[in-house]
Amino acid sequence: xxxxxxxxxxxxxxxxxxxxxxxxxxxxxxxxxxxxxxxxxxxxxxxxxxxxxxxxxxxxxxxxxxxxxxxxxxxxxxxxxxxxxxxxxxxxxxxxxxxxxxxxxxxxxxxxxxxxxxxxxxxxxxxxxxxxxxxxxxxxxxxxxxxxxxxxxxxxxxxxxxxxxxxxxxxxxxxxxxxxxxxxxxxxxxxxxxxxxxxxxxxxxxxxxxxxxxxxxxxxxxxxxxxxxxxxxxxxxxxxxxxxxxxxxxxxxxxxxxxxxxxxxxxxxxxxxxxxxxxxxxxxxxxxxxxxxxxxxxxxxxxxxxxxxxxxxxxxxxxxxx
Ligand SMILES: *[C@@H]1O[C@H](CO)[C@@H](O)[C@H](O)[C@H]1NC(C)=O
Ligand SMILES: *[C@@H]1O[C@H](CO)[C@@H](O)[C@H](O)[C@H]1NC(C)=O
Numbered sequence: 001x002x003x004x005x006x007x008x009x010x011x012x013x014x015x016x017x018x019x020x021x022x023x024x025x026x027x028x029x030x031x032x033x034x035x036x037x038x039x040x041x042x043x044x045x046x047x048x049x050x051x052x053x054x055x056x057x058x059x060x061x062x063x064x065x066x067x068x069x070x071x072x073x074x075x076x077x078x079x080x081x082x083x084x085x086x087x088x089x090x091x092x093x094x095x096x097x098x099x100x101x102x103x104x105x106x107x108x109x110x111x112x113x114x115x116x117x118x119x120x121x122x123x124x125x126x127x128x129x130x131x132x133x134x135x136x137x138x139x140x141x142x143x144x145x146x147x148x149x150x151x152x153x154x155x156x157x158x159x160x161x162x163x164x165x166x167x168x169x170x171x172x173x174x175x176x177x178x179x180x181x182x183x184x185x186x187x188x189x190x191x192x193x194x195x196x197x198x199x200x201x202x203x204x205x206x207x208x209x210x211x212x213x214x215x216x217x218x219x220x221x222x223x224x225x226x227x228x229x230x231x232x233x234x235x236x237x238x239x240x241x242x243x244x245x246x247x248x249x250x251x252x253x254x255x256x257x258x259x260x261x262x263x264x265x266x267x268x269x270x271x272x273x274x275x276x277x278x279x280x281x282x283x284x285x286x287x288x289x290x291x292x293x294x295x296x297x298x299x300x301x302x303x304x305x306x307x308x309x310x311x312x313x314x315x316x317x318x319x320x321x322x
Pocket of ligand 2: 259268269
């Protein structure tokens with residue numbers, strides 16, 4: 001009997017040891033400190049440049065298609081409007097969950113990705129099963145600069161844009177990827193027929209209400225899907241009059257058809273059920289975020305800055321401008 005307890009004790013000890021997060025990679029460069037931790041089959045990509053150990057992205061190494069953070073599935077609610085996109089843009093690579101998952105279900109869609117940090121790209125490839133394929137283009141650049149170059153060259157438009165860029169600060173999304181100028185640019189990049197923007201927004205960010213106000217300033221329709229295990233919202237935005245305004249019943253009907261077609265490992269209907277009518281909570285309290293509020297010009301260039309500020313100035317905001 002004692003012996004049995006003894007062995008059980010050792011077993012539990014070993015188990016506890018195996019469950020401790022282990023640091024498996026640390027990459028220090030002059031721009032970032034990135035760490036990868038593993039605990040059991042779960043692997044996390046953490047930013048440590050400011051010492052916050054913020055989790056950017058996670059993967060289950062045993063079942064890489066089962067999302068650890070629900071929002072990557074929720075972001076596929078954009079498919080309810082646009083189930084067969086020809087090309088998509090992913091802003092912010094992280095561990096590459098969105099492009100990797102999207103590629104699995106959509107083998108023929110062109111996926112463009114813009115990521116500012118080359119070290120993140122290397123980590124995603126080496127430790128998060130992210131692979132670039134012939135229908136994928138990765139651009140290592142600031143998202144604003146990339147977007148500007150596509151607009152200038154009139155190269156292409158996108159059927160779905162996933163905006164999922166993150167920093168370590170408590171702001172979540174970098175400020176210049178939250179402003180009215182950024183959203184007007186993204187709008188130019190959306191396909192005129194069926195372009196949809198989908199954005200991950202942290203609800204506990206200090207700019208949450210301001211962000212929501214900014215989106216509603218630029219886009220006529222904004223559907224918020226609320227996370228259940230995270231304090232976040234996935235916002236689906238467009239203002240294309242050709243597009244249907246979906247009721248939740250229509251969303252669920254679409255979800256059932258798409259689910260049958262794609263055999264997702266998650267349940268798209270459950271994601272559609274996260275739709276919230278929360279407009280009353282923010283519509284009167286947010287202010288429109290604007291490049292002028294911060295020195296965004298140092299990132300995007302002065303001429304460019306004044307050009308887009310002029311556009312923003314031409315439009316009378318419903319609320320005040322930040
Ligand atoms: C890091 O610093 C070195 C030397 O100062 C520089 O040559 C290099 O371009 C820097 N790398 C990045 C990614 O900024
Ligand atoms: C998805 O969830 C809905 C709502 O709970 C349920 O009715 C449906 O059967 C589920 N579909 C699948 C494929 O599991």
